Amino acid sequence: MQALGINTPPGSGRLSILQRHLTAVPVSGQVATVSHPTSFQYTLDNDLLTTEQRHFYEENGFLVVKNLVSDQDIDNFRSAFEKVCRKELEAPGLVVMRDVVIAKSEFVPDQKAITKIQDFQELPELFRYCSLPQILRYVECFLGPNIMAMHTMLINKPPDAGKKTSRHPMHQDLHYFPFRPAERIVCAWTAMERIDRSNGCLVVIPGTHKGELKQHDYPEWEGGVNKMYHGVRDFDPNSPRVHLVMEKGDTVFFHPVLLHGSGMNKTAGFRKAISCHYASSDCYYIDVKGTSQENIEKEISELARKRYGLEEGITLKDAWFTRARCVKGERLNM
Ligand SMILES: CCCC(=O)SCCNC(=O)CCNC(=O)[C@H](O)C(C)(C)COP(=O)(O)OP(=O)(O)OC[C@H]1O[C@@H](n2cnc3c(N)ncnc32)[C@H](O)[C@@H]1OP(=O)(O)O
Ligand SMILES: Nc1ncnc2c1ncn2[C@@H]1O[C@H](COP(=O)(O)OP(=O)(O)OP(=O)(O)O)[C@@H](O)[C@H]1O
Ligand SMILES: O=C(O)CCC(=O)C(=O)O
Ligand SMILES: [Fe+2]
Numbered sequence: 652m653q654a655l656g657i658n659t660p661p662g663s664g665r666l667s668i669l670q671r672h673l674t675a676v677p678v679s680g681q682v683a684t685v686s687h688p689t690s691f692q693y694t695l696d697n698d699l700l701t702t703e704q705r706h707f708y709e710e711n712g713f714l715v716v717k718n719l720v721s722d723q724d725i726d727n728f729r730s731a732f733e734k735v736c737r738k739e740l741e742a743p744g745l746v747v748m749r750d751v752v753i754a755k756s757e758f759v760p761d762q763k764a765i766t767k768i769q770d771f772q773e774l775p776e777l778f779r780y781c782s783l784p785q786i787l788r789y790v791e792c793f794l795g796p797n798i799m800a801m802h803t804m805l806i807n808k809p810p811d812a813g814k815k816t817s818r819h820p821m822h823q824d825l826h827y828f829p830f831r832p833a834e835r836i837v838c839a840w841t842a843m844e845r846i847d848r849s850n851g852c853l854v855v856i857p858g859t860h861k862g863e864l865k866q867h868d869y870p871e872w873e874g875g876v877n878k879m880y881h882g883v884r885d886f887d888p889n890s891p892r893v894h895l896v897m898e899k900g901d902t903v904f905f906h907p908v909l910l911h912g913s914g915m916n917k918t919a920g921f922r923k924a925i926s927c928h929y930a931s932s933d934c935y936y937i938d939v940k941g942t943s944q945e946n947i948e949k950e951i952s953e954l955a956r957k958r959y960g961l962e963e964g965i966t967l968k969d970a971w972f973t974r975a976r977c978v979k980g981e982r983l984n985m
């Protein structure tokens with residue numbers, strides 16, 4: 652440690668004081684920088700990640716693992732999703748969301764109008780995704796052995812109705828989460844078919860996980876914005892975006908402060924992905940009052956008040972505590 656000059660001036664960033672070796676790694680046709688810090692902040696010691704993968708996540712805040720979920724599993728998730736759309740499957744807490752354009756029109760939609768379902772923790776056919784051993788093995792590299800599934804989604808990005816509402820604005824998922832520390836939270840997001848720029852792939856800004864959680868608001872988009880699709884307004888539009896082109900079964904793990912979004916679906920098909928946000932059960936809840944997260948707490952609280960006919964709203968902590976499920980190890984604080 653001494654050799655690295657650890658007694659550095661106050662305020663210097665932790666990683667910036669460490670020795671680095673630079674290499675270039677191709678990501679979807681682009682090149683992201685990898686430096687090799689000699690200590691780790693975002694990953695834990697493990698025998699799964701290669702040195703290259705570990706350094707890549709540390710530096711970029713995401714890691715794509717090819718072909719992690721089998722076609723058979725994905726086909727089963729797809730069929731469960733279709734049953735939910737046809738109301739042949741139901742579960743407590745499940746939220747079924749339509750695209751804003753469809754929700755606000757007179758048009759009576761069929762099941763294809765569903766843009767995403769979330770909170771399927773009580774639906775075994777879908778929640779099985781969150782317990783897949785090959786996913787949890789990776790999650791453990793970031794979180795350690797006690798793992799909570801906090802947030803579940805199956806996103807069915809519809810063909811854009813012409814108003815660009817199928818886009819998801821650039822955001823940081825931590826905006827929605829009243830728990831910390833951020834480095835013990837990770838999202839697993841699996842492509843359920845080939846996903847590229849034509850149907851709206853994930854777009855990430857490598858390295859932004861090292862920054863702060865930013866203020867999020869609704870973007871000022873003319874065609875409308877989906878409920879709760881907050882975005883970061885003040886990001887540098889010239890920062891190098893990386894489009895993650897993924898094949899069916901490929902899975903990306905990403906940090907909750909990584910700035911990301913997804914593009915418009917210009918095809919006639921419904922682009923499907925399934926995801927789970929995990930947190931270590933050693934994490935702790937925070938009170939978001941007086942922080943930039945107060946706006947989302949207010950919105951979720953108001954929604955819960957209306958939906959469940961409550962006199963008072965709920966806190967963001969209440970909202971997440973009830974959804975959280977332990978998928979490995981012990982349930983501690985969460
Ligand atoms: C990493 C974290 C990422 C996250 O997104 S976490 C954020 C958590 N997100 C959520 O909890 C899901 C939000 N969505 C929902 O709760 C529901 O889909 C939503 C929006 C309340 C609609 O529920 P429904 O049961 O369909 O209710 P409804 O048809 O009676 O509509 C109620 C009012 O909501 C409106 N609405 C429905 N879908 C919408 C949409 N996509 N965008 C904007 N507004 C939407 C709908 O027009 C109606 O409005 P109004 O009351 O008539 O003015
Ligand atoms: N004009 C815009 N203002 C704010 N965010 C945008 C704008 N255009 C795109 N984005 C966001 O950037 C991310 C990726 O957009 P991307 O450019 O990949 O998609 P697109 O504009 O729909 O398609 P294309 O591949 O043709 O550029 C998404 O999160 C999207 O919401
Ligand atoms: O378009 C997608 O699948 C990504 C959505 C997303 O980032 C989110 O819901 O937080
Ligand atoms: Fe997100």
Ligand SMILES: [Mg+2]
Pocket residue numbers: none
């Ligand atoms: Mg664009």
